[in-house]
Amino acid sequence: MRFNYQNIDTCLTASATSNPAASQPAALTGVRGAWVWGIALAVITAMGAWDTASASAEDLHAVSATSYRNSAADDDTLSIKRQSHRETPTVTAIRRAAPSVVNLHGQKTIRQTAASLAGASSDVARQVNGMGTGVVIDSRGYVVTNYHVVEDVYEINVTLHDGSTTTADLVASDPANDLALVKLRGAGPFQTIPRGHSNDLMVGEPVIAIGNAFGYVHTSTVGIVSALHRDIPVNETQSYRDLIQTSAGINPGNSGGPLLNIDGEIIGVNVAVRVGAQQIAFAIPIDQVLDTVTDMIIRHNDRRFVIGLQGKPSREGGFQVVDLIDGGSAQRGGLKPGDRIVKVDEDSISTPLQYALSVLDAMPGEKLRVEFQRGSETYETFVSTVPSASEAKDPVAALAWQVIGVAVRPAGDSFTRRMNSQMQTSYRGGLVITDVRPGSAADEQSIRVGDVLLGIHSWQTSSLADLAEILQHPEIRQGPNAKFYIVRRDQTLYGHMKLAVQPTTGRR
Structure with missing residues (x-):
């Protein structure tokens, strides 16, 4: 049986509100009613007991102001002698991390197909409210959150820890890994989240989640690391890999918020919960988050300048x-x-x-x-x-863009080590696709940004120098139907694409 998982707030919920008290759920209303009735019942019971006992004035003992002050002084003396245990490591951790947690909310338009009585159908658009959480990773106001929190949101509204509000702009995103980077408007500096590591986590160690749960800003919950390295399918097109499972209370609105260790350091970004379960939630490990965000920013920078x-x-x-x-x-x-x-x-x-x-x-x-x-x-x-x-001034970049339809950069040593370890291969490296030209050979074969090009024909593309040599080969210059190899999410794929013919005088 396939489990049903969902993003914490993949669909921006119509019930979300930045002021939870303005629209309390019906369940809370019932609890409040029972609580008020309980107080009334207690008062009635007390009155009955009073009448039955027929208490006299002698049963009452006045407490003078002097005796009250003396009692308070005694309490102070005791508190000095007995050190308080209220300020626990959890309190310290939340105090340390909370100022760098922000609450995100906004509106998006969704379209649904509605059928009329005559049998015709039409698109009906409606506005829904959404909410989520983010963490400040740079003092200039750069915030990491989940992509599904800000996807298609017209204006990203932000509430900071001190209660002040601002807006944010989407800078870069990676939908496949469900991460996004936004920048806060307004004057900084902003306090940044202390960063931990996720490569040394222990099952059973305490963790803390902070987030905009159901619109209750800066809600803190505690739990433990329940398991590590969970692969979670969300639907037919999306899945998460290598997640942290936690028992901390995670609710709609927590998406994009931090999972902290007991030192108040971020060790994960909360992303999903198990539908119908209790205390089964998941976070993206922080080491994975930072690698993905780095690649996102590099791709964003590459599109603007070289x-x-x-x-x-x-x-x-x-x-x-x-x-x-x-x-x-x-x-x-x-x-x-x-x-x-x-x-x-x-x-x-x-x-x-x-x-x-x-x-x-x-x-x-x-x-x-x-x-x-x-x-x-x-x-x-x-x-x-x-x-x-001006990137076209580089001959290799210009040819790759013209002949294949891609912009690339080296994948790096970490990719090579991971591939050779997992696939038992001897790859020397690869080239990350940073952009795809519409209508190009790469575009027609559905090559995507983030794919890693491993080879063309029988040649490896382990470096920019390899790519330059391949593109200058007489056979490639004639525009063949070339076989290519790529890696997508650690899966090796191959296909064929018709390369563009290079003019004989096309290179300098």
């Missing part, structure tokens, strides 16, 4: 240059493979995500100050963000 370098994490810290485009801005600035970028303008760089974020606010044509280390020496240079239209 710097001309590829990099990877460095054990010594910083962002290590791996490859450079010949004649590109980074190469002209003096950078070489092996250099470690440690600062861009005023931003210190220790991870690929920080490097991607550091250039996210840059405009095409802007010069960036780059500080890098080569050996034991530290240098400074300036690189330009060349508008993407």
Whole structure:
């Protein structure tokens, strides 16, 4: 039997509201009514007991102001002697993380087909309210959330921890992994979420969820890590992989919010619950989230401008240059493979995500100050963000766009290690598709952004140099019906596409 899973708030619910008290569910009304009746019953019972006992004035003992003050002083003395246990690690963790959690809400239009009595059908549009949660990962206001929280939302409204409100703009998204990056409007700096790791989680360790549950902003719940590495099918077209299962209370509106460890560090992004179950919820591991968000930002930057370098994490810290485009801005600035970028303008760089974020606010044509280390020496240079239209000045990029219809970048060492480990292969690498030209050979074969090109014909495309050599091959220049190999979500696929014929004088 196939289990039925759902996103916490895949469909933006019409019942959502930013003021929960304005539209309480019927169940809460019943509870409130029973509670009021219980108070009334208690009062009636007390009155009956009073009458039966016929209490006299002698049974009453006045408490003087002096005796009350003395009692309070005694309580204070006791509290000094006895250390309070109320401020638990959970309290400290929530206090540490809560200021970087934001609540998202907005409207989207959905269309439904309605049938009339005459048998005709028509599209009926209606507005529905939705809600979700996000976490601030950069002090300039960049927030990570689930894609289904902001999908097709006309205006993303945000409530911050202090109760103030603003709006946000969608910057980049990855629907396949259900993640999105939005930017808060307004003056920063904004407090960022403390980051943990998900590669060392233990089943049974305590966790905390914070989110906009049913519109109740900044609701906190606790639980444990119930299981790790869960693969969850949502529907016929979407599934989640390698999730954290938790018993923390997760409800509609928690989507995109943080799952914290007991130190108040984010170790996951809450994404789904098991329909009809209790205390079975799931979160995307934070290591996976940060890798996906980094790729999202790099793709977004690549569409706006070209710097001309590829990099990877460095054990010594910083962002290590791996490859450079010949004649590109980074190469002209003096950078070489092996250099470690440690600062861009005023931003210190220790991870690929920080490097991607550091250039996210840059405009095409802007010069960036780059500080890098080569050996034991530290240098400074300036690189330009060349508008993407100038990408065609690079012969390899121009040919890939013309002949295949793709823009690419190296997939990196982590991809190569994972593929060789899982598939028992000897791939030397691959090229991530960052853009697909409409109407091209790649587009006709449904190649997507995020796919990794492994090879064309019998040749591996493990690097930009490999691709350049392949595209210059006489057989490829004639525009054959070429076999290609790609990886999509760790699954190797192949197909055939008709490559464009290259004019004999087309290359310089």
